[in-house]
Amino acid sequence: MQQLSKRSPLLSLPGAVPAEGVDEGVAAHYGDLFREQRALADGTGFVDLSHRGVVTVTGDDRLSWLHLLLTQHVSELPAGQATEALILSAHGHIEHALYLVDDGETVWAHVEPGTQDALIAYLESMKFFYRVEVADRTDEFAVVHLPAGSIAEVPEGVVVRETAHGRDLFLPRTELESYAERSGPAIGILAYEALRVEAHRPRLGFETDHRTIPHELGWIGTAVHLQKGCYRGQETVARVQNLGKPPRRLVFLHLDGSEVHLPPHGADIRLADEGPDGRKIGFVTTSVRHHELGPIALALVKRNVPVDARLIADTTAAAQEIVVEP
Numbered sequence: 001m002q003q004l005s006k007r008s009p010l011l012s013l014p015g016a017v018p019a020e021g022v023d024e025g026v027a028a029h030y031g032d033l034f035r036e037q038r039a040l041a042d043g044t045g046f047v048d049l050s051h052r053g054v055v056t057v058t059g060d061d062r063l064s065w066l067h068l069l070l071t072q073h074v075s076e077l078p079a080g081q082a083t084e085a086l087i088l089s090a091h092g093h094i095e096h097a098l099y100l101v102d103d104g105e106t107v108w109a110h111v112e113p114g115t116q117d118a119l120i121a122y123l124e125s126m127k128f129f130y131r132v133e134v135a136d137r138t139d140e141f142a143v144v145h146l147p148a149g150s151i152a153e154v155p156e157g158v159v160v161r162e163t164a165h166g167r168d169l170f171l172p173r174t175e176l177e178s179y180a181e182r183s184g185p186a187i188g189i190l191a192y193e194a195l196r197v198e199a200h201r202p203r204l205g206f207e208t209d210h211r212t213i214p215h216e217l218g219w220i221g222t223a224v225h226l227q228k229g230c231y232r233g234q235e236t237v238a239r240v241q242n243l244g245k246p247p248r249r250l251v252f253l254h255l256d257g258s259e260v261h262l263p264p265h266g267a268d269i270r271l272a273d274e275g276p277d278g279r280k281i282g283f284v285t286t287s288v289r290h291h292e293l294g295p296i297a298l299a300l301v302k303r304n305v306p307v308d309a310r311l312i313a314d315t316t317a318a319a320q321e322i323v324v325e326p
Contacts, residue, residue, distance in 0.1 A: 006025055006050070006051065006138075006139075007025050008025055008026045008027070008048050008050045008051065008142075008176070009176060009177050010026070010027060010048045010050075010176065010177070010180055010186055011026070011027055013027070013030060013180070013186055014030070014031075015029075015030040015031030015032075016030050016031075016186075016188075017029055017030070017031070017188070019188070019189050019190070022112070022113055022114070022205060023051060023113065023189045024051070024113075025050070025051035025113070026048045026049065026050060026051045026188075026189055027048060027186065027188040027189065028188050028189055028190050029187075029188035029189075029190050029191065030185070030186055030187070030188055033188070033190055033191060033194075033289065033291075034289075034291040036185070036187040036188055036190075036191040037191040037194050037195065037290065037291040038291050039185060039187060039191075040147045040187050040191050040192065040195055041147070041195060041291070042147075042149070043147050043148060043149025043150045043151075044147070044150065044185070045147070045150075045183075045184060045185045045186065045187040046144050046145060046146050046147075046150075046152065046179075046180070046183050046184070046186065046187065047144070047145040047147075047186075047187050047188070047189065047191070047192045048142075048144060048176075048180075048186060048188075048189075049110070049142075049143040049144065049145050049168075049189070049192075050142035050143060050144070050173070050176060051113045052110045052111065052112065052113055052138075052143045053110065053111040053112065053113060053114065053115055053116030053119070053136070053138050054108070054109070054110055054111075054116070054136070054137040054138045054140075054141045054142075054143065054170060055098075055108075055109045055110075055111060055116050055119060055120060055123075055134065055135070055136060055137065055138075056106050056107065056108055056109070056134070056135045056137050057106070057107040057109075057123070057132055057133070057134050057135075058105065058106045058107075058132070058133045058135070059130070059131045059132035059133050060131045061130040061131040061132050062102075062106075062107050062132050063075050063076070063077055063102065063107070064130075065126075065127075065130040065132050066085075066107060067228070067229070068126075068229070068230075068231060069087060069123070069126055069231060069232070070085035070086065070087060070098070070231060071085050071086040071087070071088060071214065071223060071224040071225065071231060071233075071234075071237070072084065072085035072086075072100075072223060072224070072225050072228075073225040073227070073228040074100070074102075074107075077100075077102050078102075079102055079103060079104035080101065080102075080103070080104075080160075080162075081101070081102075082099070082100065082101045082161040082162055082163050082168075083100050083101075084097065084098065084099050084100065084222060084223045085097075085098050085100060085223055086098070086214060086219065086223050086224060087119070087122065087232070088213075088214075088231070088232055088233025088234075088236070088237070089232070089233055090232055090233060091233065091236060092213050092214075092233040092234075092235070092236025092237055092240075093210065093211055093212060093213060093233070094204065094208050094212050094213065094214060094219075095122075096111065096115060096118075096119050096122075096204070097111065097112065097203075097204040097223070098110075098111055098119075099111070099161065099168065100161070101159065101160070101161040103159050106159075108159050108161070108170050110143045110161075110168060110170070111204075112203075112204050112205055115204070115205075116136050116138055117136070120134055120136055137170075139173070140172065140173060141170045141171065141172060141173060142170075142171050142172075142173045142176045143168055143169070143170060143171070144168070144169040144171050144176070144179065145166055145167070145168055145169075145192065146166050146167040146168075146169065146183075147165075147166040147195075148164065148165055148166045150166065150167065152183045153182075153183070154167070154169060155171070155175065155179065158170060158171055158172075165195075165199065165201070190288065193286065193288055194288040194289065194290045194291070194296075196286075197252075197286050197287075197288050197290070197296055197297065197298050198290055198293065198296065200218070200250070200252055200298065200323045202217040202218070202219065202250065202285075202298070203286070206265065206285050206286045206298075207250060207285040207286065207298055207300065212248075212300075213236060213237070213240060213246055214237060215237075215240050215241065215245075215246035215324070216246040216247070216248045216249055216250060216300065216324060217250050217324065218250055218323055218324045220237075220241065224237060226238075226241060245303055245326070246303060246324075247302065247303055248282070248300045248301060248302055248303055249300070249301060249302075249303050249322075249323070249324040249325070249326055250285075250298060250299070250300060250323040250324045251282075251298070251299050251300075251301055251320040251321065251322065251323055251324075252296065252297075252298060252320065252321040252322075252323050253284075253287075253296060253297040253298070253299055253311070253313060253318040253319065253320055253321075254293070254294070254295075254296060254318065254319045254320075254321070255287065255294070255295035255296060255297055255313060255316050255317070255318050256295070256316050256317040256318070257294040257295055259295070259315070259316045262287040262288070262289065262295055262297070262316075263284045263287050263297065263313040263314035263315075263316050264284065264287070264314070265284060265285060265286065265287070266283050266284065267283060267284040267287075267313055267314035268280045268282075268283060268313075268314065269281055269282040269283055269284065269299055269301055269311050269312065269313050269318070270311070270312045271305075271309055271310070271311060271312070272309070272310035272311055272312050272317060273309075273310065275312075276312060276315060278312075281301050281302050281305050281311075282299050282300050282301030282302060282305070283299060283300060284297050284298075284299045284313050284314070285297070285298045285299055285300055286298045287313075295316075297313060297318070298323070299313065299318075299320075301320075303326050304326065305326075307320065307322055307326060
C-alpha cells in the first residue's frame with residue numbers, strides 16, 4: 001500500500017512518538033498509551049488522522065453515479081447521513097473502503113493512507129457521460145476523529161461525518177494546529193486502533209488481503225447493501241449470500257497476557273492441540289494492547305475451525321470469540 005510522505009504538524013506536540021508503516025505521518029502515541037485509550041473511551045480528546053486520503057465528488061449526478069459503483073445504496077443518501085461503502089473487483093474481492101458523507105452539494109470520503117490515487121483513477125475511468133467531478137483533497141483537508149460522547153466544538157462550516165463510534169471532521173489543514181490547541185488532549189493512532197479492534201471493526205489492508213470478500217469480515221449490512229442494483233463484484237456477493245458460506249471468517253482473540261511481544265500482522269494461527277508445527281488455519285490481522293482487556297487481536301481463520309478451539313497465534317496462546325458466524 002502506497003504511503004503518504006506528509007508529516008502531521010502535531011508530531012511536534014510534547015511526547016509525540018511517530019507511527020510506523022501505513023500510519024506513518026501521524027503520532028502512534030503521546031507518551032501514555034493506556035491513558036490515551038481511557039480518554040478516548042470516555043469521549044475526550046481527538047485523534048489526528050490527517051494521513052488518511054480525502055476524496056470529493058461533486059456534480060448533479062454524484063449520488064446516482066456512485067450508486068452504480070459502490071456496494072452501498074447511496075442514490076438517495078440524505079445530506080449529513082454517514083455511511084461506508086466498498087469497491088470490489090470483478091471477482092468480488094475488496095479493493096477500496098470509503099467512509100462517506102454528503103453535505104448536500106458534495107460527497108466527502110476518507111480512505112486508507114495512500115489509496116486515493118488508485119481510487120481516483122478508477123472513478124475517473126467510470127465517469128462516461130455523468131455530470132460528476134472527482135478531486136483529491138488530501139493536501140487541503142485533514143481528517144480528525146472525535147470519539148463518541150465528545151462535547152468538543154466543531155468549527156463552523158466544517159463537514160462532519162457522524163457515526164455511533166464518533167465524529168470524523170474534514171478539517172482544513174491550515175486549522176489543524178489551532179484546533180489541537182483548543183480541543184486536546186491529542187490521542188495517538190494506537191489508542192484509536194485498540195478501540196477499533198475491541199469493536200470488531202475491520203480495516204482495509206489489515207483485515208483484508210488480495211482475496212478477501214465482504215462476508216468474511218462482517219461488512220454485509222454495514223458497507224454492503226443486499227437490495228440494490230448491479231455493481232462490479234455483485235454476482236459473488238449474491239452467490240455467497242444465497243448459496244454458500246465464505247471460506248474464512250473474522251474472529252476476535254484474547255491473547256495470553258504473559259507474552260512480552262504481540263503477534264504481528266500476518267502471523268500464522270494454528271490449532272493449539274496440533275502445536276507450533278501444526279497446519280496453518282489463519283493469520284493475525286491486527287494485534288493491540290487494550291487498557292482493560294489486555295492483549296487482543298483480530299484474525300482471519302478458516303470457516304470450519306471449531307468456535308471453541310484453542311488457538312496459537314505465532315507462539316502466543318489465544319482464545320477466540322465469534323465475530324462472523326461460521
